[in-house]
Amino acid sequence: MKLERSCGVLLHITSLPGKYGIGSLGDEAWRFAEKLKEAGQTYWQVLPIGPVASAFDYSPYASTSAFAGNSYFISLDEIAKLPWHDGNIDRGDFADEHFIDFEKITRHRTIALERAFTLFFTSATQDEKEKFESFCQQQREWLDDYALFSALSEHFNTLNWTEWDDDIKTRDKNSCAVWHKKLSRKVAYHKFLQYLFFSQWKRLKEKCNSLGIKIIGDIPIYINLESADAWANPEILLLDEKDMKPEFVAGVPPDYFSETGQRWGNPLYRWTKKGKMFTPTYQWWAKRLQHLSRLVDLVRIDHFRAFEAYWSIPAEEKTAVNGEWINGPGKEFFDWIEKKVGHIPLIAEDLGVITEEVKKLRDELELPGMKILQFAFDGNSDNEYLPHNIENPNCIIYTGTHDNNTTNGWFYGSENDEERRKYILDYIGSVKFSDFHQQLIRLAYMSTARLAIVPAQDIIGYGEEFRMNRPGTSEGNWRWKLTEGGITDEMIAKLKSMAIMYRRAPKKL
DSSP: OOOOSEEEEEOOGGGSOOTTSSOOSSHHHHHHHHHHHHTTOOEEEOOOOSOOOGGGTTOTTSOSOSSSOOGGGOOHHHHHTSTTSOSOOOOOOOOOOSBOOHHHHHHHHHHHHHHHHHHHHHHOOHHHHHHHHHHHHHTHHHHHHHHHHHHHHHHHTOSOGGGSOHHHHTTOHHHHHHHHHHTHHHHHHHHHHHHHHHHHHHHHHHHHHHTTOEEEEEEESSOOSSSHHHHHOGGGBOBOTTTOOBSEEEEEOSOSSOTTOEEEEEEOBOOEETTEEOHHHHHHHHHHHHHHHTTOSEEEEETGGGGTEEEEEETTOSSSSSOEEEEOOTHHHHHHHHHHHOOOOEEEOOOSSOOHHHHHHHHHTTOOEEEEGGGSOSSOTTOTTSGGGOOOOSEEEESOOTTSOOHHHHHHSTTSOHHHHHHHHHHHTOOOOSOHHHHHHHHHHHSSOSEEEEEHHHHHTOOGGGOSOOTTOOSSOSOBOOOTTOSOHHHHHHHHHHHHHTTOSOTTO
16 A cells, blocks of 8 residues: 555544543544644544453553444533433533543443433434444444443453353353343443444544545454453464463563563464464454454554564463564465455554564565654664665654653653763754754654654653553553643644645645
8 A cells, every 4th residue: 555645643532632531532523633634634543442441451452342442432422412312411520631530431421321321212213223223233243242242241240251151151052142131231232332432433534534534543463362352253362272261372572662571461363273274263354354444544453563473472471571483374364355355455563573574574565664753763873763764655654652652751751861862963953952842743744754643742742741651561551631722723833834844735735
């Protein structure tokens, strides 16, 4: 896929300035899309949009479903506008703050969403109910399993389905029917939440596309063991047949982010069986990619390198140090996918331990890779992230990603010393020590990389306390959000000016 010369912003939906303590698919999302257009942007990049759980600290990369949507995205105000709703929403007590209090908003939203569920089934017209039933029928291939899984996890008070009663853990057909009937209201409730999510997401995507804004989605390569996907499709994972637990888990070896590597703990895929391609795994992936491609315009594959080779860690290991590289499915996988579902525009997240074999796979598939400016300044003039070393312009340059510090937090903080800062400014050709975020954005925009993406925090110039994630940690991440008016008209004007100057703005701006 060849990118056009353009620019965009990285901001997750939950980081929008929502008035109920979290960003949503409501007015704040529509206003942000309009700001992007005004600023000469073409792309809005978001993090994975699947359901999150308190057990995994609300990480979008540790979802309970690869197909369902995150119910925290649902706009309560948009629900209140629907004809079957009475318009009454408890406003709660939410200050306009920089960080999400997930526990507080969960209590508030649960009451509001359960009330909406009751109102729908008591007040909606037959036509409206038929639309809901039509949605359930269209999405039944994943929705039935997800809704039942969600209801069961609440009943057993754990997402770990390997600890459920044996009859339902193994998905005995009769037992599934019995449990479905027993938990029918909860099952219907979770289907209803998905109906709301997909209705609101569809409207936002149509709005974005009408403005000339394309959405970049994100697909984590691995799934959680504690997910509807693993429970419904255990055969696609390398699990012990007796206790259904993984013998080896996913992660990455020691790298820039962590001296002991990152032990993610996800089960690994069963790519082959008896030396041959294991078709069920490929089929599941085809459905997954096709499903997400309908919701976004481009799909970023997180940890793309695992398709060439993945780091396999014995499950009993506490860190990721002791593991080994295992060959992935390679180009055969992508060729098979394209043959089955057609071309899907993909972006390769090619960060971390990247070998020549990974680069070869990326280039054979003609996928845009990623260049991170925060990784560029190690004093080596051959560093591949330095703008002058970009050989293939069909790539995406970032000041930083959701896993990085903010640009100002990185430059002024402990990750750099005075000597390194001087070197960075010398490279940029600047003696200005202030407003470094503006200087790095300019460097990204003037590069030959076709697409330049800037996290919203870097547009504002926030410090380290406002970063989104700290890799290698499992608590306190994913909570940052914009406050109302955080991105000012002056900031939008600066972005627009640079977008025009460096030929990244749409021609019809």
